[in-house]
């Protein structure tokens with residue numbers, strides 16, 4: 001087995017009453033597991049075996065290996081989803097993210113309104129994300145298995161808007177499921193940690209650029 005189904009970061013009933021244990025039984029135990037199992041069958045004996053999941057996603061996307069890409073991306077997206085929620089979540093972001101949401105969305109209420117509009121408007125199956133593009137935040141939706149991972153932006157949070165994510169609890173009322181996420185479940189600590197990791201990568205890049213520039217000066221001098 002190349003890839004394994006990660007454990008949920010909380011008990012199956014931890015998100016009740018907003019997301020039931022029964023939904024997580026199916027969503028994590030059946031849907032997420034099936035993406036992992038199918039991916040393992042697809043990559044067996046191929047150059048994808050032994051790559052990181054992120055590299056499988058980026059490489060299969062470029063090569064247009066649709067089945068590998070879809071299952072790898074869904075495997076990654078669901079792991080990111082579980083971390084995007086927590087028991088007793090929502091509340092307010094802290095740290096740098098708090099200021100960025102205020103500056104770029106005008107406040108948390110406007111962020112929630114825009115995220116809900118994007119999640120409800122996504123036609124069919126897909127994902128809605130809060131992403132960072134350097135120091136700019138944005139809300140984007142991706143269809144089917146797609147994620148921002150194949151672009152240069154950094155995902156901070158996601159919500160699965162496939163019907164299997166909410167049908168048992170909310171039937172066809174995606175809007176109520178999105179409200180539950182925004183008002184009770186968002187794991188702002190996870191978003192903040194992703195933003196801090198982006199900042200650290202940017203600083204590392206900036207310091208290598210400085211070293212490179214210093215080396216060029218030394219060489220030409």
Ligand SMILES: [Fe+2]
Nearest residue numbers: 031160162165
């Ligand atoms: Fe899902």
